[in-house]
Amino acid sequence: MKVHTIDLIDGDRLEEDVFNHYGLHVLSKGTVLNSREISKLLQHQIEYVDIEQRKHVMLESRTLESTATPKWLPSVKPIYDQTISTIENCFIQAAKDGTVDDEVVTAAIEPLFEHLQLERDVVSMLLLLNNADNYTYQHSVHVGMLTYYLANWLGYSQDEANTIGKAGFLHDIGKAKVDNDILNSPNKLTNDEFEEIKQHTIHGYQIIKKSLDDATLALGALQHHERVNGSGYPYGLTGEHIHPIAKIISVADIYSAMISTRVYQKERDLLFVLRELYRLSFDELDPTTTHTFIKHMIPNFIGKQVKLNNDELGIIIMTHPNEFFRPLVQVDNQFIDLTTEREYEIVHVYL
Template sequence: MKRVKTALLVPGMIIAKDVHNANNILVMGKNTILTDESITKLTFHSIYSVYIKEEVAEVPKKPTYERTYIPSKIKESPEFKAFKENYEKEVENLEVTFQDIISMQSQKIGISELCQKATSMLDDTRGGIHVFDILHNMRDYDDSTFNHSMNVALICNVFADWMHMSAMEKEIATVCGLLHDIGKLRIPEKIVKKTSRLTDEEYDLIKTHPMEGYNILFESRFIASVQNAALMHHERSDGSGYPLGLKGNQIDKFAKMVAIADVYDAMTAARVYRGALCPFKVIEMFEQEGLSMFDPEYILVFLENIVQTYIKNWVRLSNGREGEIVMLNKHKLSRPVILCGTEFINLAEHPEISIEEILI
């Protein structure tokens, strides 16, 4: 038996010990053979690591289908290339910015300036590609704390618009996203990046990053919401989070937004050893299990808008057919109506069929 980070799990590994959340509710039983979906479920429940058996099970191969439609590639558009270039440049600069904040040399950096750093690359995407399309196409890139921080900042920036926040609140939400994991920089890099088995002490140390982040941002005199977003982004509305086990409105509203953006980014990110999960499976997990963990006012707006960004996209269904998302079901966001040829398939009425892959 060994303790392995969730980010490093691969399908076929077998759970060696029951997995519980902070409320002691069973998330996954012993002997579960992991799949892409169950690994994402662990991420969804903020389970950072699990005990795994030494032996590995055989995983059934997914069928491969012939493509009937070749979509135009976002990745090849000049807009995407410009975004990617700016994104990489800003991620590189982020390392310096974080170090400046930690060493308290950053007291001159204001919220507006930090927000500008995180969102300057959006200026080139006004031509119609949505930031979520771009993030989903960036998935084969590096998955460091800096990339993740930048993604969460961008998601929070868009999320603030969806919540109809003021320009000032939008800046705060973006910076909350940008700095939420800054505490990880106080944990030895060799532990954060460790790919071999994790000891209990190392695991406990990683779980101190919200408190470390709060301390850094308190010392650098950031406003309370930014401090709280670092401290509370692993808290959950039902009290199942950490480090304090806060509930409902004890959690800062910006921390609630960061929590959603954080989990969404972690769940949709491809890992070194496995592919990314289709966003509709992620949305289904939120719909089925997330409504008590996250503030409904925020999570429903978030999911509804994410799903909106996929309307008119070409998808492949679990039965192998391809079609276009033409209409949403407000009460079952993960199950829209698909037009396959001349036939409309309402996934809300077909629980046996699901969206396997977004092809654009």
């Protein structure tokens, strides 16, 4: 039976050898698939594989309805909420004495990481878990989750991914030292207010260095607003002078901020957000990191309903490894390949 890679579950067994788009052998017939093997398929941009018939398991089609209320939500939501509560307490402690408790942070994020290994529809996960409250804390948790995923997609080991994920969770801890009226202002910031906001990167570096004595985590907080063309802050670093973990956090930070709804910002369409990241990858963001992120996020749109620029509604059937934003779309009984039928564009994704 042919299954999309996103719909694979632990224990599936390959019915045929798997080769990537360059003809290189990836996995052998008979391989039992678990999170490591599924991740490998995703890294090679393999969208469909043939697996042996499952016993006592019904394959659910990936439709808008099936992703709207996923089975993982009841088990993950309490862990997610607890993690937000812990991050909030970390901010309170950092504001009070300039420290965070490493053991508390680790105990909070490890259960969430364990569940992230099982769920690969990152697009739906973040939106379903999101709510309008506690933006700063939710943003920190979202960035931690995204950096964990992105580290895995980039080929880091599990231990390294856990560390990078922790760096994501703590990247904004320096905001604990910034005036709440400025952080939560619904108005455009003045130059002086923006200068104070910029200081959160330095505050974060100092808090993490003092508490954890971990230069890697501290640099993630310090440099996540640096840009490869030198336009970022606090020091205007360029290219290779920016730590790789900070480059990972930068991508996750922008994506999370752009999909969130705040008082002064309407929620953006998700493909628009990824297109914007793609645009930034040629100037401000590290291209390898950004393109890896997009390549692994795009397949999550398969099965989701979209609106085309002619107002027709369709379903994304397949994505392309090179033309990220021009998938194969089914409209009624018609299939439209946006890579060849260039007059069509997706204007909205429904989740």
